[in-house]
Amino acid sequence: MILDNLTSTSGEWLRANGPEADIVISSRIRLARNLSTYPFTNRASAHQKAEIEAKLRGYIEKLDFNPRLEYLNLSTVVPLDRQLLVERQLISRELANSEGPRGVGVAPNEIISIMVNEEDHIRLQVIRSGFALDDAWQDADQLDDKLEERAPYAFSEEFGYLTACPTNVGTGLRASVMLHLPALVLSKHIEKVFRALQKINLAVRGLYGEGSRASGDFYQISNQVTLGKSETQIISEIRDVIPQIITYERQARQDMLRDNRHAILDRCSRAFGTLKSASMMTSEETMDLLSWVRLGVNLGLVDQITIGELNELFIHTQPAHLQKVLGKQLDSEERNSERSRFLRARLREIENQMN
């Protein structure tokens, strides 16, 4: 069962084997769909939600797609495990915290997840490592077609795929790219980038989506418009702007190296040193230090760890991951102690592998 393996594995999209993976963590496509014969989730009765869940569960389990999806009935999954799925980006915080019949189909490599009874009956997502929106779209498009063979979608020729919130109607598509932009944050050019993106109707968010802050210098860039443009148009508008941001970030990194090489090297080494030796570590400080080390690796200043291993540490040091490994609930002080213990052990292990 996927839940028991999550803490000893990592999603394929975290492995940093995709294009531009030094800056682009991942590319994600999300499609919102609803069944035509039921009210939207917020207005469906408990009985209707159970019917929707049962139907979609059947469709998802029979889905002729490689890899096969494993279905989890979230109303029987304990809160800690639901939190684990949130940290893995396989379900939304809203779905984890809501009530009633709901679930998720997950591919073992964590590239695909299909949420059931979120704000819309169906929220299908595909995540790929690096800058690979087109690959992610191809998978999402195919999965959508396969699902539609069985599930009668709510669709109007005028308004497209009908969704509970009119901000998603039309294509139901949210395309997003997760970027690591430490040099633009340090040089304070990031605000300029945001303003430029907002002007062309793209949204900027933190690591865990809507309302979350950008810890670890991670930023998610996504489309806001879903109606009146085709899927490929929406995707190409994001695809066209990302290379510019990558170029700015690379330039800012080179400027830093040229002007402050010693100071930067010192910050990266201290960050790595702290991660390897501290005995209390908050989530916030961990993100901050890992971000420095990640920058150091990309600048060739730190060579004892890979980007893939660092990506994994960002996720595995989150609260539910730590508690799942220990098999019990921890208060925040216990978590800080456990987090530093985990980091010390894992970094020692990585160092030994390298030698």
Add this chain to the structure above:
Amino acid sequence: MHKCERCASPATVHITEILSEGKFEEHHICEPCYPKYVHDAQNKGDGKPLGTGSPELEEALLGQQECPSCGLKFVDFRNKHRLGCPNDYQVFQTDLRPLLENIHGETRHVGKTPRRLPKIKKEEARLAECRQKLKRAIEREDYEEAAHLRDQIKTLEEA
């Protein structure tokens, strides 16, 4: 262009009522009706929107049309920012179009369509045709044909 919610002539006064934090109501009214609106608004006092005592009149005044499928009123959507069912897009299309224009800059879908849409449309057309034939069969009191058509409609509906 909005119509006056009281007399259906073109609305020239646009009001956003703040009911409580995060809750808004929009009103579109023509100039002749505006004094009466203000009078009613001042008299409501109890915090309830525009009480007139007559449910029919209130429904007309507030555009409180209800979706026959899910029972949602457009005011509910204004408050919760979520629609109740797919049918709402049809029922509230006049209210939704300006909103969609605001959010997306467009009001017409141009992307992907479900693969089985042509099939569904064909089936819907056949269903409509059968229903018409049924109506005519009943009019000319051809009950044998009507029974046959009723069965056909039932099969089509179930599919």
